[in-house]
Amino acid sequence: xxxxxxxxxxxxxxxxxxxxxxxxxxxxxxxxxxxxxxxxxxxxxxxxxxxxxxxxxxxxxxxxxxxxxxxxxxxxxxxxxxxxxxxxxxxxxxxxxxxxxxxxxxxxxxxxxxxxxxxxxxxxxxxxxxxxxxxxxxxxxxxxxxxxxxxxxxxxxxxxxxxxxxxxxxxxxxxxxxxxxxxxxxxxxxxxxxxxxxxxxxxxxxxxxxxxxxxxxxxxxxxxxxxxxxxxxxxxxxxxxxxxxxxxxxxxxxxxxxxxxxxxxxxxxxxxxxxxxxxxxxxxxxxxxxxxxxxxxxxxxxxxxxxxxxxxxxxxxxxxxxxxxxxxxxxxxxxxxxxxxxxxxxxxxxxxxxxxxxxxxxxxxxxxxxxxxxxxxxxxxxxxxxxxxxxxxxxxxxxxxxxxxxxxxxxxxxxxxxxxxxxxxxxxxxxxxxxxxxxxxxxxxxxxxxxxxxxxxxxxxxxxxxxxxxxxxxxxxxxxxxxxxxxxxxxxxxxxxxxxxxxxxxxxxxxxxxxxxxxxxxxxxxxx
Numbered sequence: 083x084x085x086x087x088x089x090x091x092x093x094x095x096x097x098x099x100x101x102x103x104x105x106x107x108x109x110x111x112x113x114x115x116x117x118x119x120x121x122x123x124x125x126x127x128x129x130x131x132x133x134x135x136x137x138x139x140x141x142x143x144x145x146x147x148x149x150x151x152x153x154x155x156x157x158x159x160x161x162x163x164x165x166x167x168x169x170x171x172x173x174x175x176x177x178x179x180x181x182x183x184x185x186x187x188x189x190x191x192x193x194x195x196x197x198x199x200x201x202x203x204x205x206x207x208x209x210x211x212x213x214x215x216x217x218x219x220x221x222x223x224x225x226x227x228x229x230x231x232x233x234x235x236x237x238x239x240x241x242x243x244x245x246x247x248x249x250x251x252x253x254x255x256x257x258x259x260x261x262x263x264x265x266x267x268x269x270x271x272x273x274x275x276x277x278x279x280x281x282x283x284x285x286x287x288x289x290x291x292x293x294x295x296x297x298x299x300x301x302x303x304x305x306x307x308x309x310x311x312x313x314x315x316x317x318x319x320x321x322x323x324x325x326x327x328x329x330x331x332x333x334x335x336x337x338x339x340x341x342x343x344x345x346x347x348x349x350x351x352x353x354x355x356x357x358x359x360x361x362x363x364x365x366x367x368x369x370x371x372x373x374x375x376x377x378x379x380x381x382x383x384x385x386x387x388x389x390x391x392x393x394x395x396x397x398x399x400x401x402x403x404x405x406x407x408x409x410x411x412x413x414x415x416x417x418x419x420x421x422x423x424x425x426x427x428x429x430x431x432x433x434x435x436x437x438x439x440x441x442x443x444x445x446x447x448x449x450x451x452x453x454x455x456x457x458x459x460x461x462x463x464x465x466x467x468x469x470x471x472x473x474x475x476x477x478x479x480x481x482x483x484x485x486x487x488x489x490x491x492x493x494x495x496x497x498x499x500x501x502x503x504x505x506x507x508x509x510x511x512x513x514x515x516x517x518x519x520x521x522x523x524x525x526x527x528x529x530x531x532x533x534x535x536x537x538x539x540x541x542x543x544x545x546x547x548x549x550x551x552x553x554x555x556x557x558x559x560x561x562x563x564x565x566x567x568x569x570x571x572x573x574x575x576x577x578x579x580x581x582x583x584x585x586x587x588x589x590x591x592x593x594x595x596x597x598x599x600x601x602x603x604x605x606x607x608x609x610x
Contacts (some may be wrong), residue, residue, distance in 0.1 A: 084148065084204040084207070084208070085200070085204065086176060086177055086178060086200060086201050086204055087148075087174070087175070087176055087201060087204040087205055087208055087445075087597065088146050088148030088149075088174060088175055088208070089145045089146055089149075089175065090148055090149045091139075091142065091143035091145070091146065091149040091151045091154060091176050093135075093139040093142070093143070094136070094139040094140050094142065094143035094151075094154070095143070095154060096274075097136045097139060097140075098154065098158075098465045101360065102324065102356045102359060102360070103243070104316055104320050104324070104352070105158050105159050105431075106133070106136075106137065106140070106313050106385070106412035107140060107144075107155065107158040107159050107160035108159045108160060108313075109137065109140070109310070109313045110140070110141070110144055110160045110169075111160065111163050111165070111371065112164070112309060112310075113278060113280065114163070114168075115171050116278070117169070117236075117277050117278050118234075118277050118278075118367075118507075120278065120298070121300055121326065122276070122277065122278045123267065123279045123296075123298050123299040124278075124279065124280070124281065124299065124300055124302065125183065125242070125281040125282075125283075125286065125287055125296065125299040125300070125301045125302070126282045126301075126302045126310055126314075126517075127243070127282070127283050127284055127285055127286045127301070127302070127303045127304070128282070128284070128303075128304060128314050128315070128429075129284060129304065129351075129427070129428055130284065130313050130428075130429070131351055131352065131353030131354075131368075131429075132314055132351060132352060132353075132429065133314075133315070133352050134240065134241075134282040134283070135179075135240055135282075137282060137313070138177065138179075138238050138240040138280070138282055141175075141236070141238050141280055142175055142177045142238060143155075144160070144169070144171070145169065145171070145172070145173040145175050145236045145278075145438055146171060146173070146175040146177075147172065147173060147174060147175070147448040147593050148173055148175070149171060150171060151170065152167075152171070153170055153171060155170065156378060173234075173235070173236045173277060173278075174208075174233055174234070174235045175234065175235065175236045175238065176201060176235055176236070176237045176238070177238045177240070178197060178201075178237075178238070178239045179209055179240040179241055180193065180239065180240065180241045180242055180244045180245060181240070181241040181244045182241075183196055183197055184244070187302070187328065190245055190248070190249045190252065190255045191252070191254065191255050191258070191576075193245065193255075193259070194258045194259055194261075194262045194518060195218075197220065197262075198218060198219065198220040198262075199218075201220055201223075202217060202218070202220060202223050205223055205224075205227065209227050209231065209233075212226065212227055212231060213226060213227065214226070219265065219562050220262075220265075220266065220534050221262075221265035221266050221271065221272070222265075224266075224275040225271050225274065225275055227275065227310055228274050228275035229274075233274060233275075234274070234275050234276065234277045235275055235277060236277050236278045236279075236280075237266065237267075237276060237278070237279045237280070238280045239280070239281045239282070240282055240283075241280075241282070241283055242281040242282065242283045243283035243284060243288075244283070245259045245289055245300070246259070246285060246410075246411075247283075247284065247285060247412060252349070263296060266279075267279055267296060267298065267299070267604065268296070268297075268298060268593065281296075281299065284427060284428065285410045285412075285427055286301050286303045286305075286410045286427070287299060287301060287410060288409060288411050290408045302314075303427065304344070304426050304427055304429070304433060305343040305344070305405050305423070305426060305427075305433050305435065305436065307345055308345070310343035311344040311346070311347045311349070312344075312345075312347050313343060314349060314500075315344070315349035315350055315351060315352055316350045316351075316352050316355055317347050317348070317349060317350075318336075318340065318348040318349075318350070321335060321339075321340075321350050321355055324355065324359055325359070328359040328360075330358065330359055330362065332363060335350075335355065335358060335359075336363075337356070337444070337445055337524055337525075338358070338364050338444060338445045338446050339351055339354045339355055339358070339445075339446055340443070340444050341432050341441075341442075341443025341444035341447070342429075342432050342443050343432055343433065343434055343435075343443075345435075351429065351446075352369070353367055354366075354446055356366065356369045363500075364446075365446075366446045366449045366450050367446070368429075368446055368447060368450045376412075376428065377425070377428065377430060377450075377454050378454045380415075380424065380425065381386035381421070381425075381451070381454055381455060383415070383421055383552055383571045384593070385417050385418040385421060386417075386418065387418045388418040388421055388422075391418060391422065391440075392451070393514055393517060394513065395431070395441055395442045395451075396442060396448060396451060396452060396455075396517060396520065397514045397515075397516065397517045397520075397526075398511040398513045398526045399441070399514065399524045399548050400434065400437070400439035400440065400441040400511045401422070401439060401440055401441075402438060402439055402440075403419050403422045403423060403426075403438065403439065403440040404438070404528040405419070405423045405426070405433070405438070407419050407420055407423070408420045408424060410427075412424060422440050425440070426440060429447075430442075430447055430450070430451060431443065431447075433475075435502070442525070443526055444525075445525060448520065448525060452520060461556060466492075466517065467517065467518050467564070469491060469492050469495070469529060470492070470515060470516065470517045470518035470519075471518040472484075472488055473485060473488035473489065473492065473515055473516065473518070474516060474518050474519055476488055476568025477553070477590060477604060478552070478588075479553065480588070480604045480605070480606065481604070482564070482601075482603045482604050483602070485590075485592075485602040485604065486592075486599075486600040486601050487514055487600075487604040488515070489511070489512070489592065489600045489602070490599070490600045492511070492514065493511050493515075493600075494517045512539065512556065512558065512592065513526065513539075516541070519541055521552045522543055522544060522547045522550075523541045523542060523543050523544065523547075523551070523554075524541075524542050524543075524544060526539045526540065526541050526556075527539070527540045527542070527579075538556055538557050538558045539554070539555075539556035539558075540554070540555055540556070540579055540580060541553060541554040541556070542580065542583065543585065548584075548585045549585070551585075552585060552587055552588045553580055553583050553585060553586070553587045553588070554582070554587075554588050554590055554608075555571060555576050555577055555579070555587060555588070555589050555590065555607070556590045556591075556592065557570055557571045557576065557589075557590070557591050558592050558593075558594075559591070559593040559594075560593070560594055560595075561593075561594070561595050562593055562603040564591045564592060564593045564602055564603040565591070565603060566591075566593070567591035567592060567593055567603075568589060568591035568603050568605065570591075571589045571591060572589070576579045576589075577589070577607050585607075586606070586607075587607035587609070588604055588605070588606060588607065589604065589605045589606075589607050590602065590604050591603045591604070
C-alpha cells in the first residue's frame with residue numbers, strides 16, 4: 083500500500099460514512115465492462131462540486147490491491163453485479179491528483195518530474211529488482227514492469243486538466259505536461275501496460291495540443307454525457323428520495339437547484355443539495371467554488387451578442403450556442419459561443435443537446451450570474467434594469483397602457499435583434515422585459531399546465547416577498563387583441579396552475595399586432 087501506487091480506501095470510506103451519500107457505484111459496471119478494451123480510456127469532465135474526486139476515490143477503493151474493500155462495497159449497488167468479486171481489489175492502481183502535486187513539487191514547472199520520481203520510487207518497492215535504478219520516465223517504468231512481469235495498471239488521474247487551465251500561458255509547462263500525457267497513454271506501448279485509464283477534470287480534452295496526446299480517450303462531458311449522464315450529479319429521483327428522508331420541500335429544492343439537462347436526466351449539483359438538506363437554508367452555495375472568480379472576466383468580454391445572450395438567459399430564455407468552436411482552451415476564447423460553452427463546462431449554464439441551446443439552469447445560478455454581472459456594473463444592464471423596473475411597477479399598478487408602452491420601448495431598444503411575428507418570439511421579448519422581476523420573483527415558468535390548457539408565463543414571488551408582490555399569470559397573443567388573451571386566461575382557468583398559492587394574483591394579457599403595436603390589459607384575480 084502506497085500513497086500513489088495501490089493506495090488504501092480511506093478517502094472513499096469517508097465519503098460513504100458521511101451523513102449524506104448517494105450510491106453511484108453502478109458506474110463500476112461500465113468501467114469493468116471496458117477493462118482491457120480500446121474503450122478503456124475515459125475522460126469524464128464535469129464542474130466543481132459534482133463529485134469528481136469522490137468518483138476517483140471510488141475507483142481506487144474498488145480496484146486497488148492495496149486494500150480490502152469487500153465490506154465497504156457489500157451494501158452498495160455494484161455488489162449485485164456479476165463481475166463484482168472478479169475485479170474487487172484485484173488490480174494494480176496508480177492514483178494521481180494533479181492539483182495536489184503542485185505545492186509539494188514546488189510549482190507547476192516541477193509537477194511532471196515530481197510525479198515521475200514519487201511514483202517510480204513506490205513502484206521500485208512493489209517490484210524490487212525489476213526497475214533499473216536509472217529510470218526517470220514513468221511511462222518507461224510501466225512498460226518495463228509489464229515486459230518483465232506482465233503486470234498491467236489502472237491509472238486514475240484527478241484534476242487532469244489543472245495545468246491546461248491554470249498554466250495556459252506557460253508554454254514550457256504545457257509542453258512538459260502534454261508530452262507526459264502522450265507517453266502515458268498514447269501509442270502502442272501504453273496498450274500493453276494500461277488496463278483502464280480514467281481522467282476527470284473540468285474541461286474536455288483540448289482540441290489542439292492535447293488532442294494528439296489523448297485522442298484515444300472516450301469523452302463524457304456536460305455537453306455530451308452519453309452513458310455517464312446519471313453518474314454526473316444527483317438525478318431527480320435521487321433528490322426526491324433525499325427530500326423525503328430529510329423532510330425537505332422537494333418542489334423548493336427543485337426550484338433552486340434543478341436544471342442541468344444531461345441526456346434524459348434532470349441533474350442537480352450535489353454540493354448544493356447536500357447543503358440545503360443539512361441546514362435547511364435555500365440560498366446559493368455556488369460562490370464557495372473557486373470558479374466564480376473566472377466567471378466575472380468571462381462575462382465582461384466584449385464579444386458581439388454576449389451581453390444580450392446573458393440578459394436573455396437571466397430572464398429565463400434559452401439561446402442557441404455553437405459548442406464546436408470552443409477549443410477547450412481558455413487562452414483561446416474567440417467569440418460569444420466560446421464563452422457560453424466554457425460556462426456550460428463550468429456549470430454556470432445548462433445545455434439542451436437536441437436543441438443546441440444554453441440556459442441558466444436554476445435559481446441558485448441565476449443569482450450567482452446576476453452578482454457576477456453587477457460586479458462590473460454593465461452600462462447596458464443598468465439602463466436595461468431601469469426600463470424593466472418601470473415595466474414591473476406599471477404591471478403591479480395595473481396600468482396596461484404603460485406596460486404596453488414599456489414593452490414597445492424595450493423591444494425597440496434592447497431586443498431589436500429578435501425578429502418576431504408570432505407568440506413564440508414575443509415570449510422571448512417578454513422574458514427579457516421582465517428581467518427586473520428577478521429580485522422579487524423566481525424564474526418565470528413557461529407553458530405551465532393549468533386548467534384546460536397552458537399558461538404562457540407564470541411568475542411566483544419569492545417567499546419573503548409574497549405579502550408585497552402578487553403572482554403574475556401572463557397570456558400572449560399575436561395579431562389578435564388583449565381582451566381575447568384575458569378571456570382565454572379566464573375560460574381555460576390558467577390561475578389553477580397556482581391554486582395552492584395563497585397570495586394575490588394578477589392576470590396580464592398582452593397582444594402584439596402586425597402594425598407593431600403592443601396592447602395590454604391587467605386584472606386582479608378574484609379567487610373563488
